[in-house]
Amino acid sequence: MQRLVALAVGLIVATISPPAFSESFTDKAKNDGTVEVSDEDPAMQKAMARARAGLEGFLKKAGSPPSDTSQYSVKVRVSEGESLEYLWISDLKGQGDLWSGRIENVPVVRSLKKGQAYSFAKTEIVDWTYVDKGRKKVIGNFTTCALLTKEAPEVAQKIQKQYGLECDR
Numbered sequence: 001m002q003r004l005v006a007l008a009v010g011l012i013v014a015t016i017s018p019p020a021f022s023e024s025f026t027d028k029a030k031n032d033g034t035v036e037v038s039d040e041d042p043a044m045q046k047a048m049a050r051a052r053a054g055l056e057g058f059l060k061k062a063g064s065p066p067s068d069t070s071q072y073s074v075k076v077r078v079s080e081g082e083s084l085e086y087l088w089i090s091d092l093k094g095q096g097d098l099w100s101g102r103i104e105n106v107p108v109v110r111s112l113k114k115g116q117a118y119s120f121a122k123t124e125i126v127d128w129t130y131v132d133k134g135r136k137k138v139i140g141n142f143t144t145c146a147l148l149t150k151e152a153p154e155v156a157q158k159i160q161k162q163y164g165l166e167c168d169r
Contacts, residue, residue, distance in 0.1 A: 047142035051127040058128040068134040075127035080109040137164030
């Protein structure tokens with residue numbers, strides 16, 4: 001069964017304050033909005049698989065971040081009743097498989113608030129990201145790359161170039 005899920009767009013994209021490129025993804029990122037995406041979307045499934053493949057390395061780096069990096073965050077799955085949402089969590093603290101941080105998006109799920117402390121299992125992480133200041137690149141953020149596949153190619157390319165996103169379209 002296919003269902004739509006709310007996907008918070010762009011902790012990294014939103015905090016860098018992008019100029020307006022389009023009326024869809026970018027505007028939602030600027031306004032801390034959500035995009036509805038099927039949980040069977042091939043681009044999103046590929047993005048989450050890429051994130052899972054690099055998760056252990058990311059968590060190790062997040063535990064002792066190099067000085068030329070910042071903005072370590074993970075995207076986690078959150079559900080309430082029939083609502084399913086993915087939110088960015090920052091200020092990460094972990095111990096084994098249990099993690100906590102601060103919600104960076106305005107949740108659709110009513111029981112949660114932006115800025116609230118949130119605890120989650122490592123298995124709930126579907127994406128991760130950080131900024132490599134030395135290379136001026138956003139590392140990870142694979143779900144944003146998946147969302148960019150829904151944009152016009154020229155819009156997606158501008159966003160990728162501006163933020164140093166490495167997306168394979």
